[in-house]
Amino acid sequence: MKINRYPRNSSATPDMSSRLNVTIPQFSGLSTSSVTPRQFLTDFEIFTALCNISGDSKLVATFQLHLTDEARWWFDDLPSDLRSSWAKVKDAFQLRFVQRNSANTSDFIHQENLFLQVQLAPGQSINSFFYSIKEKVVTLGKLQSDLLARFVDGLPPDLALFVRAGHPSSPEIALSAARNGEAYGYRQQSPAPQPRCAAAATSRSSDDIVALRRELRQFSDQVRSLVISPPRPQGPQENGPRVSRPPQARRSDPPNSGPPPIQCQLCGRVGHVARTCRSRPLNY
Template sequence: MEKKIFFNCSHIEDGLFPGQRKEILSEFKSYALLHDLRDFDGKKVAAFHLHLKGPALTWFNTLSERSKESWNAIEVLFEEKFTNFKNHSAMAMMEGQIFNTLKLGKSQQLEDFHSQILEKGNLLHKPDHEVLARFIEGLPEKMAFFVRAGQPSDLSAALTSAKMAETCGYREMIFENAVSSSPTEQSEISNLKSQISSLTSAINQISTSKHDDVNNSTSQPTKHDSEVKNCSEFASLTNEIAKLSKNVSELLISKIPQASTNSQYESPQNNFQRRQQYQYPNTNTNSNCFKCNFPGHRKRDCNWNGFGQTTSYKCQICHQTGHTAFRCKSFKPNQENYQYPTDTRPNRSGP
């Protein structure tokens, strides 16, 4: 039975690392050697074409016919596209921008976000501490604080702490409110889309020029003029990326819901006093009394004597809420009880 090796490039771009892609390419070479597919007879290129899927198949179909004639050219272009970023400054800059702006989505799983951070970090050869810091910074504020408090030693420990924080309810989204689609925001989004289109076209132009250089490398060396042209193109591309990142940041910051500056300093007592200002004067007997602060009567009719603290009990003498019978104005104690309000029993002497 033939061994079929499929290059699922949706996984290449989402979950596999450059080392794993090299392993897949090495497996295909073993497959070609097993079936005696040579580099210059065209069968190896055809077999490679049949084993491609997804974006890799689209990439292969965009190559020129001259590039498809040689397996060596196909191998160089494939490594440059999917495994080697040292000489691919445009893609390296784009991946770096994506890595620095990764955030946990509103409905995104933590495992998916962890895979994105790990994939981009390995793609850019980032050290472990930078990958860990980027993962924590991409989390919501309360969840990130919970993870930092646990002092994780590696990315796996940080993922475990993030899952615990999510279980405890610390996952809160920054953009909970629906984004309004005003004409100004629509124009900003259209402007960003146009910049992305220009940026994509610039990357495609540079990539095409690199493909031509690979095809002509066997017959003609690279000239100094082409190097100067590529440097200028990379400089313009860098400016476009910086402008695009700045505009995206400004657009996201402008959409953050702003809390009221006065509401955070207002206590419940201040809110209650402000509501009371609009209730006076009020003839409604259900409003609170301004003396005992209980409903059912007005201040001028309040029978609380002003001593002690008010209570929610109803007086058994005047039937007003806010004081007991002992604190009622209608209560008239005798001289002995008035002197000893806490103990109504007469003093006793003797054993």
């Protein structure tokens, strides 16, 4: 904080603001800021006291003029009801910058993870879900954009898609769209999705076991039929024409008789052939 002293006017009794020119640096909220959040808040309170600035509206307006960059964005995203009170703005500033700057890192990360994992519970009203997130946003010093994103992401898939389709520009508009989506039936949320999935998996396993048992039973029946039934005799037809033999009925001689007698083709007598036959003509 910089204070410039002006010479006193002996003809009058000036107040503190007329004799001092008090200035304080703006606070950016960035890690490269030249002033810490705690120091800035202390200097601001001294500045307003020296300049006789009082009242919620004047204090909040003066505080807003001394914010820049990330700190100004944070202030612009504060709810309007919170910005109407200097005490609420001061508490929010301490939560967002002072306590966050000095808080335990592991505890802050834990709170951040809880904030990112919050979901609409079965049976919970949308209004209750919205205001519970809003409370966490104020506690963690989040922005209005964080409230909007976390609220929509925490809704059931169909309802979240319905809200996103309207491109809400503020958390209040998203809340109204979520109510309408619930009225249209887009909030389809099962209280216990895990048992349903387990039951489906059990049903599929039972079907597979039944099918496997059916196949094993059919295979056992086939094997049993092959073992019990005798083999069929193989006839001549099954051996093929290559192993077929002439019928036995064509053989008129007994099995042990010798070769058939020689018969002449000219005279029909037995014991000689045609070329030695006496009845053969000369020109034969």
